[in-house]
Amino acid sequence: MTRGSVQVVFQRGLAAAALAATLSGCSMLPFFGGGVEKPKPAELQANPATLGIRPAWTQRIGAVSFPLEVNVTGQQLALASSDGTVAVLDASSGRDIWRASVGAPIAAGVGSDGSTAAVVTTGNELVALSGGRVLWREKLPAQAYTAPLVAGKRVFVLAADRSVSAFDGATGRRLWSQSRPGEPLVLRQSGVLLAVGDTLVAGQGGRLAGLNPSNGSVRWEAPIATARGTNDVERLVDLVGPVSRVGNAVCTRAYQAAVGCVDAVRGTLAWSRPARGTEGVGGDDRLVVGSESDDRVLAWRRDSGERAWVHDKLLHRGLSAPLVVGSSVAVADSTGLLHVLSRDDGSLRNRVATDGSAPAAAPVVAGTTLVVVTRSGGVHAFVPQ
Template sequence: MKGMLKKALAVAICAGVLAGCASEEDTVIMAPVPSVDNEFTPKKVWSTSVGDGVEHYYSKLTPAYGYGKIFAASRDGVVKALDPETGALLWEQDLEQDVPARLAGGITTGYSQIFIGSENGQVLALNEETGEVNWRVDVDGEVLSAPATDSNLVIVSTDKGILLALNQEDGSQKWAISTEVPNLTLRGSSAPVAFSGGVFWGTANGRLAAAVAEHGQLIWQQPIGSPQGATEIDRLVDVDASPLVLGGALYIIGFNGQLTAIDLRSGKPVWKRKYSSATDLASDGSRLFVVTDKDHLVAFDARSGTELWSNDKLEHRLLTAPKMVNEYLVVGDSEGYLYWIDRISGEFVSKQEVDSSGFAVPPLVVPGGYVVTTRDGDVKKLTINE
């Protein structure tokens, strides 16, 4: 099998879906924690917690910064607004009702509100100042990624292949676009990105789609991966990464697909490279950074697609998406380490052990430092002490 994601999916199917499925020997070997001579040691500014975090569940429940506050949430429905300088609690809201909240889609800020989705097929809007729930609506499918905001709309992608737009004032539906969903897909969905009047998102059938944000008119679809192989697992082509807009181009990568640069004006590919990933991209403005399905870190020239460097020292460590922090490339792993990588050379410059529960999402850059959230719900602000 090709990579940890496929392996994890196959094991999950055996354990959770096919009762009586024969056990399978685990052949995936996690690379040991690399030895790093730290060039700096990050310093903790404050620490707090939010519920029980996301625990061991799949999650892209990423915190957000906006309106001078840090917003963080737990899968069980606790949402907090925190002072970014001190970590002091500004307000707290518990969204759990008769059933577990199962929050999953990362937090998005806009229109003096914060928006968040759930595995229960709900989208919620909270007042950013008080935490009061302004509206809560049911949608068709699980919301596993962060919404986008544009044209007074909240745009949400669901696991049933539906992109829909909700009125930001009351949550009423304005339009919906449906795309095909194969019988077997990866757990996750692409977070839509709104830019210059358009909305862009990845689909479970291996495409990048574009639509007019205001009206929901589909403009184009570009294939990022084509199903190949004898089994359904081999033929997975999900585009779960969020599109990245940089200059006049849009960048996207798919699982069993390709890293692709697309011209925003024409919607046509500029270049393609054969790499596989289900995590978001990062960029420093001239380079693209990818975590592959084998947890290799790879850097590319954004204009040409030329590979600049590759680092395989974190293979199968279940890395988060990459993030740029203070000119360094940063990723977290399943054992709670943060790794700081030189964006020019790809070499490690620092390693930080934060929490043994591990990371599901990358750090959040905020004024005066960065915030990490661990799987068990710890929220910490740190700063680099170089």
């Protein structure tokens, strides 16, 4: 879900209940009524086009209104649309490897290990597919907004109530479930769920937790941010995806609170810095990059958390989470433009258009192909020169 339409839902017991608010930028005024005038997007600077980028191919998937994760496994792209379509594409050509329907609207996805793909429907069903056919379905006790993780012949699910569950990848049999006390508000946005070695790493509230994937027991917890303020909105510190992982180091964002990095083997916090963004982060072995609520793009040094640079020419343009690839940082905006910045200093290198609609997910890279999926269902591939 892109900035400008970050939704928050109230929790009641185990399931997400009614839609509570739409938060725009860092202002909380619309939540309480009244409203504020939305800032005007910054005018675009001249495009220097110092880095060549050519269109490679374009595909179509249905419109996307849920927090999509485009899963990359080798040269395969797994993606989905709100109407229930799940597709696996060849990243070099854009052709369908397979495409199928789960028969219901989708709320979260896609997770894939290259063989099995998994999504969650709006009816709280976890659905696993392979080769264009549905393998199994399993009812979940709570809604999920984070793409399932498919790894080690299992499917892991992080639900909106912060519970984590594991299912057998072949049969859908529930293997274990680990719960924690739920807060009254959760984000209708992708959270954090990934595997690091033999540890399952999940975002639970403002902390990363390392779990034993065999039984769900907690190995460690590392706080990225702690709840502050007196009301539920001010205390909301959920971790949001995507994350930047390099080796054992996982860097992530706590919604409107902080960006930090954790050693996912030892469970120790390397650093945490205040940050007011709502989207996840990207990065490489040198930098962690993210955009703030006003769409300033910030880069922190990965080893220390010190600020490396800031790009402030895209203010209020509704940016996606960034992707760091090679010597560049790619970020899409709400008008369907893909901006490519220099990793070294944040200066603009090039700008290309997609289809005029907002990004449905952070840009991804498969091999040498850079891919952007839009809310209207366009899948746009580019190759930097």
